Amino acid sequence: MSALYLVAVGNVPDKVWRWITNATAEWFPLPIKHLAGLSVPATAFDPKRKQYQSVDIMRLLAEYAPPDATRILGVTEVDLSIPMLSFLFGQAQLDGKVAVVSLCRLQQQFYGLPAQDDVLRERLTKEVLHEMGHTFGLVHCSEQKCAMSLSTHIGMVDTKSEQYCDRCGSQLAQRFASLDGGV
Amino acid sequence: MKKNWPILVVDDEDVMCESMAAWLREDGYRVDTAPNGQQAVELAKSTDYAICFVDLKMPGGMDGIETMMEIHRVRPEASVIIITAYATVDTAIQAMKEGAQEYIVKPCNPQEISMLVSRILKLKKLQSENAILRKKLTRQYRHHDVITKNPRMEEILALTQEIASLRSTVLIRGESGTGKELIARAVHFSGNRAEKPFIVVSCAALTETLLESELFGYEKGAFTGATGQVKGKFELADGGTIFLDEIGDISPKLQADLLRVLQERRFYRVGGNEEVQVDVRIIAATNKNLPQEVQQGKFREDLYYRLNVIEIRLPALRERLEDIPLLAEHFVQRISSELGKEVHGISPAALKVLMAHDWPGNVRELENVIERAIVTCRNGMLDEQDFSWLQRANPQQNWEIPDVPLGELERRAIVAALERKHGNVKEASAALGIDRSTLYDKLKRYEISH
Numbered sequence: 001m002s003a004l005y006l007v008a009v010g011n012v013p014d015k016v017w018r019w020i021t022n023a024t025a026e027w028f029p030l031p032i033k034h035l036a037g038l039s040v041p042a043t044a045f046d047p048k049r050k051q052y053q054s055v056d057i058m059r060l061l062a063e064y065a066p067p068d069a070t071r072i073l074g075v076t077e078v079d080l081s082i083p084m085l086s087f088l089f090g091q092a093q094l095d096g097k098v099a100v101v102s103l104c105r106l107q108q109q110f111y112g113l114p115a116q117d118d119v120l121r122e123r124l125t126k127e128v129l130h131e132m133g134h135t136f137g138l139v140h141c142s143e144q145k146c147a148m149s150l151s152t153h154i155g156m157v158d159t160k161s162e163q164y165c166d167r168c169g170s171q172l173a174q175r176f177a178s179l180d181g182g183v
Numbered sequence: 184m185k186k187n188w189p190i191l192v193v194d195d196e197d198v199m200c201e202s203m204a205a206w207l208r209e210d211g212y213r214v215d216t217a218p219n220g221q222q223a224v225e226l227a228k229s230t231d232y233a234i235c236f237v238d239l240k241m242p243g244g245m246d247g248i249e250t251m252m253e254i255h256r257v258r259p260e261a262s263v264i265i266i267t268a269y270a271t272v273d274t275a276i277q278a279m280k281e282g283a284q285e286y287i288v289k290p291c292n293p294q295e296i297s298m299l300v301s302r303i304l305k306l307k308k309l310q311s312e313n314a315i316l317r318k319k320l321t322r323q324y325r326h327h328d329v330i331t332k333n334p335r336m337e338e339i340l341a342l343t344q345e346i347a348s349l350r351s352t353v354l355i356r357g358e359s360g361t362g363k364e365l366i367a368r369a370v371h372f373s374g375n376r377a378e379k380p381f382i383v384v385s386c387a388a389l390t391e392t393l394l395e396s397e398l399f400g401y402e403k404g405a406f407t408g409a410t411g412q413v414k415g416k417f418e419l420a421d422g423g424t425i426f427l428d429e430i431g432d433i434s435p436k437l438q439a440d441l442l443r444v445l446q447e448r449r450f451y452r453v454g455g456n457e458e459v460q461v462d463v464r465i466i467a468a469t470n471k472n473l474p475q476e477v478q479q480g481k482f483r484e485d486l487y488y489r490l491n492v493i494e495i496r497l498p499a500l501r502e503r504l505e506d507i508p509l510l511a512e513h514f515v516q517r518i519s520s521e522l523g524k525e526v527h528g529i530s531p532a533a534l535k536v537l538m539a540h541d542w543p544g545n546v547r548e549l550e551n552v553i554e555r556a557i558v559t560c561r562n563g564m565l566d567e568q569d570f571s572w573l574q575r576a577n578p579q580q581n582w583e584i585p586d587v588p589l590g591e592l593e594r595r596a597i598v599a600a601l602e603r604k605h606g607n608v609k610e611a612s613a614a615l616g617i618d619r620s621t622l623y624d625k626l627k628r629y630e631i632s633h
Binding site: 049053054055081082083084085086087088091092093094134139140150152153 | 196198199201202203205206208209210211236266289290291292293294296297
């Protein structure tokens with residue numbers, strides 16, 4: 001059976017895998033497998049912005065995905081961006097295979113505050129659900145509390161809940177029911 | 184998917200185009216990309232983009248400003264946002280002067296872009312709603328809102344133009360829902376009375392007494408509750424047109440009163456002694472067979488001939504099947520906009536279902552059916568299953584046989600066939616499954632004029 005693969009891109013603390021496994025297992029009826037971590041590609045680094053181009057990391061993940069990977073989720077601590085936008089919490093291929101989430105701006109330290117594991121866990125869960133939702137065809141939701149609502153700053157991430165709204169949840173469930181493994 | 188608002192991203196850097204497109208797609212937009220100005224303009228020719236993000240500096244060929252100008256040439260309504268990596272006041276001013284909606288410097292804060300896109304689209308939505316409302320308001324003035332490619336309907340439309348400026352009374356006949364009022368409006372608003380009132384009276388909706396005071400007005404004290412003089416519809420329509428819908432339903436007394444108005448253009452308000460004179464064009468409509476009502480003594484013959492100066496017979500929808508796809512598309516577009524639901528078409532399978540239906544309620548029924556389907560539609564395109572209830576409701580012909588002698592049934596079948604075939608005996612006999620001479624015999628026997 002095809003599986004959801006999790007992979008670290010660069011150094012990622014071990015604790016986050018448990019959080020991600022719990023979050024994904026609740027919503028996605030897929031076997032979860034771990035892959036050996038990848039180094040952050042040097043080509044992704046933009047020296048002017050001191051950030052990493054998420055497109056390059058997504059490309060690397062797509063190449064790295066094993067044949068039985070229905071989805072591959074990369075987690076990284078580096079700060080992600082695309083040329084047009086100053087930063088991204090994460091990115092995904094809409095209805096595609098690859099997603100990436102950055103811990104950088106989810107951590108309290110980024111905002112000059114002391115680290116808080118519970119805050120990081122909550123934020124990471126929301127962003128993982130958000131990006132994974134995109135890979136299953138969900139687009140941004142107008143329901144502010146839904147994990148699929150758009151977050152353009154950290155305050156918006158904190159407003160969301162760690163779950164999908166009824167509509168997005170049922171759309172996701174329908175997707176799994178109709179494709180029966182061929183997600 | 185917010186398919187009604189497609190977005191175009193134009194940049195020579197592939198990574199910029201694709202990453203921006205991917206980000207916008209996550210928001211549900213349909214996004215296309217172009218690596219240069221030429222391709223952007225080609226795409227704009229075939230797609231009505233709501234927003235175009237255009238990079239200012241693109242090597243070789245058109246730059247961002249030229250691209251914007253060319254896009255505006257083919258899509259004047261498109262909102263162009265100029266993107267640049269370097270902010271200079273001069274280029275910003277030039278871009279705005281040439282018609283850019285916004286000028287942004289990359290990289291942008293995601294919130295800035297998100298708010299910019301939603302602000303522009305909110306404005307576009309308001310503009311689009313405004314256009315729909317304006318169209319709705321002016322619909323009554325416009326002839327081409329009668330959607331048809333049916334030759335008979337086209338003849339009728341041509342006739343409405345010819346008779347628009349005459350004062351002659353018009354009698355519009357047709358089944359319920361065939362658009363009798365629409366045609367009456369077309370006659371009124373195409374002629375020299377267009378600036379004057381068009382007053383609609385539904386004769387079937389009111390009792391005799393109410394209809395009398397509604398049509399002719401009343402004086403103070405004419406009846407209990409008449410606390411002041413009130414003008415009737417004939418007076419209100421002075422200089423314009425009065426549309427008397429369901430004229431076949433009025434009482435014998437009102438038939439006599441109406442005949443007098445038609446002959447003399449004068450009448451008395453209820454309870455009044457003073458004669459009121461008006462200049463009103465009368466357009467009447469009925470779904471009844473008035474000649475038959477006359478024969479049966481239910482409708483005054485003299486009034487019928489006064490009304491029937493110009494007769495327009497509207498075909499039933501089942502007689503203009505070729506119009507169903509056109510009307511269906513028109514209703515989908517209009518109703519989805521009015522309801523704010525993104526339904527952008529109707530599938531061939533669904534059209535097949537609509538074509539197979541008998542449409543006893545005619546165009547009005549089709550409109551209602553489309554509205555119901557849009558309300559329940561879940562995937563942005565009306566499909567066969569959105570009309571499954573229609574198929575269930577229409578499994579076979581639903582015969583309702585009245586309790587009348589067999590000969591009367593035959594007579595009614597012949598009259599109906601003749602009506603459907605516009606008096607064509609050959610076609611009516613074929614529809615009835617009898618030969619022409621037999622039909623002529625029966626016409627004679629039942630004293631049916633055709």
